[in-house]
Amino acid sequence: MKIEIRLTDIPIAEHLSAPASGVGAGAWVEFRGMVRGEENGGVIAALEYEAYSPMAETEIRRIITELTSGQSCLFVRVIHRVGIVPVGEAAICVGIAARHRAEAFGLLTEFMNRLKRDVPIWKCRALTADELAELKTQ
Amino acid sequence: MKIEIRLTDIPIAEHLSAPASGVGAGAWVEFRGMVRGEENGGVIAALEYEAYSPMAETEIRRIITELTSGQSCLFVRVIHRVGIVPVGEAAICVGIAARHRAEAFGLLTEFMNRLKRDVPIWKCRALTADELAELKTQ
Amino acid sequence: MRILFFAHLKDITRCAEMNLPGGDLDADGLWQKLIEAHPRLDQFRTSVRLAKNSEYVRRDARFTDTDEVALIPPVSGG
């Protein structure tokens, strides 16, 4: 199985290629978690994400390896934004290729649960439109 | 909620845009079910799909409407190939935008289960490489 | 009424559709006429669902000359 992990401070490409995982892949699933226009009931323009980078990547790899052991997943890609992420942009993108859809769906669900419990990445700040505009002029 | 359904005999585009579902969408998930290189233990080059078209579309819409009632899904797109689909190409593509990922994942899983039980589409034939080549020269 | 066959049922009946005159029938009456026309359909009766005008029918459905009736063998899409 191939695992690709990236933390990045630039926007995640809208169109990522599914991997050339050959004729064995019967299922490809891609999830994008986008920043929504509200946080804790307030209107926001962006979120700032912070990561403990080396550990976040190590932990993501560890979780995927654990969840896919004994399974026939073929490829997993995880991209997580750090820094300022404006509303409507993806904070995370997870792509999974597997032989069968049940494995891909199960892995996606369980991976996201584990990421939100164990991976050292934080929404450290919500920015209003004014705060975001100010940052851009700096 | 917007629903987009299409049966098509041409390849499904590799890159479909997520809908402009505004700042409310926190989750976008896309699933592609690809034709694998084997069927019932034998090596194949393509599958032929047949649909009872008007009913297949009606039934897909009915299932989605039923599954999303009372939910906050924002957009569902279902594209299913009919005719010859070579190995490695997508036979189906399902895209879902929702406020939260749990709704999107749940809908995707349940929709695929229902599609495989109720939607009048059939894998009516598996083609070998020779049979596929012959078709192409006709 | 217009009867549609799909997947392997087309091989059994050697046609994709047929016209079945018959008036007002319930599901049993319809199956009786279908099996008269294509005796080999009998063995598929338990696995085939009936649809009328693009919807699966309920047990008590009735079929008339203006209906489009489809025989739906187990599906395998996706």
Add this chain to the structure above:
Amino acid sequence: MRILFFAHLKDITRCAEMNLPGGDLDADGLWQKLIEAHPRLDQFRTSVRLAKNSEYVRRDARFTDTDEVALIPPVSGG
């Protein structure tokens, strides 16, 4: 040893990292030194997990001068 702070813990300590000399400590000993340096950390002790050299530690972990120790408050990625 090098100590790293993240998210709101940086606001509490007013720094992203500090050096903590201390030799060979268990988790209780480490927390004691951390709270001596930054008393307000005390209230976060129950919600913060410790990581050593990029891995969550077990209960019986020991911390030495060459370790990189991170205080991990509840995460919120994705």
